[in-house]
Amino acid sequence: MSAEKLTTLPEAAALVRDGDTVAIQNMATQAAPMALVRELIRQGRRELGVVCLVGGIPVDWLAAAGAINRLIGAAVSMEQFGLCQRYRKAVEAGAIRVEELSETALNARLGAGARNLPFLPTRGLIGTDLIDVNDNLVMLDDPFGGPSVVACKALVPDVALVHAHKADRFGNIGYEPTALWPDLGIMPKAATTVIVTAEEIVDSEVLRANPDRTVLPGFMVDAVVEAPFGAHPTSFFPRYGYDTAMHLEWIGATRDDDAVAAFMEKYVTGPSDHAAYLEAVGGAERKAALEAWEQT
Amino acid sequence: MSDWQSSPPADDWTIDELMIARLAACFADGDQACNGMASFVPVSAFWLARLTHAPNLVWLAGAVGLEPRPDRVPASTLEAPLWRDSIMYVEQFGDFWNFALNGRWLTKFCVGAAQLDRYGNGNNSVIGADYHNPRVRLPGTAGLGDMGSIGKALYYWNPNHNPRSLVERVDFISCAGYLGGGSERGDAGLDGGPELVITNLCVMDFHPETRHMQVASLHPGVTFEQVQEATGFELPAPEGKLPTTAIPTDEQVRLIRDVIDPDNMRRREFGG
Numbered sequence: 001m002s003a004e005k006l007t008t009l010p011e012a013a014a015l016v017r018d019g020d021t022v023a024i025q026n027m028a029t030q031a032a033p034m035a036l037v038r039e040l041i042r043q044g045r046r047e048l049g050v051v052c053l054v055g056g057i058p059v060d061w062l063a064a065a066g067a068i069n070r071l072i073g074a075a076v077s078m079e080q081f082g083l084c085q086r087y088r089k090a091v092e093a094g095a096i097r098v099e100e101l102s103e104t105a106l107n108a109r110l111g112a113g114a115r116n117l118p119f120l121p122t123r124g125l126i127g128t129d130l131i132d133v134n135d136n137l138v139m140l141d142d143p144f145g146g147p148s149v150v151a152c153k154a155l156v157p158d159v160a161l162v163h164a165h166k167a168d169r170f171g172n173i174g175y176e177p178t179a180l181w182p183d184l185g186i187m188p189k190a191a192t193t194v195i196v197t198a199e200e201i202v203d204s205e206v207l208r209a210n211p212d213r214t215v216l217p218g219f220m221v222d223a224v225v226e227a228p229f230g231a232h233p234t235s236f237f238p239r240y241g242y243d244t245a246m247h248l249e250w251i252g253a254t255r256d257d258d259a260v261a262a263f264m265e266k267y268v269t270g271p272s273d274h275a276a277y278l279e280a281v282g283g284a285e286r287k288a289a290l291e292a293w294e295q296t
Numbered sequence: 297m298s299d300w301q302s303s304p305p306a307d308d309w310t311i312d313e314l315m316i317a318r319l320a321a322c323f324a325d326g327d328q329a330c331n332g333m334a335s336f337v338p339v340s341a342f343w344l345a346r347l348t349h350a351p352n353l354v355w356l357a358g359a360v361g362l363e364p365r366p367d368r369v370p371a372s373t374l375e376a377p378l379w380r381d382s383i384m385y386v387e388q389f390g391d392f393w394n395f396a397l398n399g400r401w402l403t404k405f406c407v408g409a410a411q412l413d414r415y416g417n418g419n420n421s422v423i424g425a426d427y428h429n430p431r432v433r434l435p436g437t438a439g440l441g442d443m444g445s446i447g448k449a450l451y452y453w454n455p456n457h458n459p460r461s462l463v464e465r466v467d468f469i470s471c472a473g474y475l476g477g478g479s480e481r482g483d484a485g486l487d488g489g490p491e492l493v494i495t496n497l498c499v500m501d502f503h504p505e506t507r508h509m510q511v512a513s514l515h516p517g518v519t520f521e522q523v524q525e526a527t528g529f530e531l532p533a534p535e536g537k538l539p540t541t542a543i544p545t546d547e548q549v550r551l552i553r554d555v556i557d558p559d560n561m562r563r564r565e566f567g568g
Contacts, residue, residue, distance in 0.1 A: 027374065027388070028333055029374070029375060030374070030375065053389055054333070054438060074436055074438045074439070074441075075437065075438040076435060077333065077435040077436070079334050079372055079373075079374055080334060080371050080372050083433075083434075083435060087433075088432075088433045091430065092430060092431070092432065092433055094429060098433070100421055100436050100470070101437075101441075102437050102438075102440075102442045103389065103441075103442055104393050104397065104442045105441070105442075107389060107393065122442070123445060124397075124441055124445050124446060125442070125445055126472065126484060126485065126486060127445055127469065127472030127484045127486055128437070128441055128444065128445070128469045128471065129421075129427070130421070130441055130469075130470060133427045147485040148485060178385070179361065179379070179385035179386075179388065183389050185387055185389055185390045186389065235375060235376065238376070241375070241376070242372075242375065244371075293376070
């Protein structure tokens, strides 16, 4: 008999403690576990570190809320919507310290963490200044006599936050046919605690029908929560596209502190739960529009 | 297959179309190409090459969707509308790099950088002297920090040629070019390196020995003096008359406007 992992958003988010290093699935405007990010902000979490491949709006909201003081990642950008302005300001003010890694270096740090190795090497970054400013990257002679490589120190995040299409109540996580995008492959395997939100909780029989689409086993997952549209306003292929209007509203708000506070109250700290959030952003009509992304 | 070979130079063309046609010419039939985010010029160039001289140019859209069939260039060059109808999804974070790090595939890479210096080093990290206390925090190196160091031929595109983007020395190297010039890149054990810089004013390449950036061709109507004025370091004086960059053909312009990018997404990169 497998252990029950199904819980609520507040209880799942409570597994994250102040000061934790939190790996967040995200690629610019895609696939971020936004319901969990909003809940962390609502609960007033502080001094978090964020690990991300390319962080977008979740990083900007966490920065706006004063919830993070360090970031480990390859880039922070909302692509067509531009730089994450609150994050950028916080970095420039010295409130967030950035460990910038190339994609292979981040993959190596997490891969070493997942495999209980002290480090993994990469050939990326050689010749750049990124090695010189980072104690977690060290040039290493090839013991077999080839060219030098960069040793990337193991990274074990305290928590990984992931969003998925389907999960059963025991924490087995299923993905619909899609690109495995972006960081599902390694972040949860490196992290000590794994929290997953899913578009829908399904019976285990549904996962058994397509075990090739099960991407994380229940024994690795600590908590699972049902959160339909849980990646909103980022996209979650193939179910829904990114919310252009909301990204633009956020970009507009980032120009002044009062507008940021009003935005956060309206969408993040104001709504009492995930269902209230979905109503605040436009309810069924908005969801239907985003589900029709293929027509855009 | 269009009649691109017999098409005359266009009378009606714009600078974005010229840059796309010039970049397309860098990709040969049988090459593999991939793109990252906000890459409208490279995406349009790959697509144009596939419709003209390089029908077998393999395209890995957004580094995720192989041989996609988008109906036009969408607002994002990472999101699903670009990689619809792919023949294979490549897992971006892990498996993509198994292809890119292997020396045999994806041997050319297009780079956009906030700063680019005279030796072809790129910066997307920070503006200012102190990395930990930057004057401006840029998005970050993403895949460039890898692509510059793993033997790729790098093609920089810059739609806004000015002294702030083309500088004597980048504030911070987040994409390795020829480092301090001369043999430094090779001495560091790195193969490949910057090949071309295609801007809205000219095409530049790198001197085979000094590895200093130099003008290879001027776009129609642009003078060397204008390029020098818009560049933050001294360019080597040209020996003799510089060639003029080829004007895109009627057929290339038609394909870009009507087939590839009818929504003019490519224009978003210009005028920044």
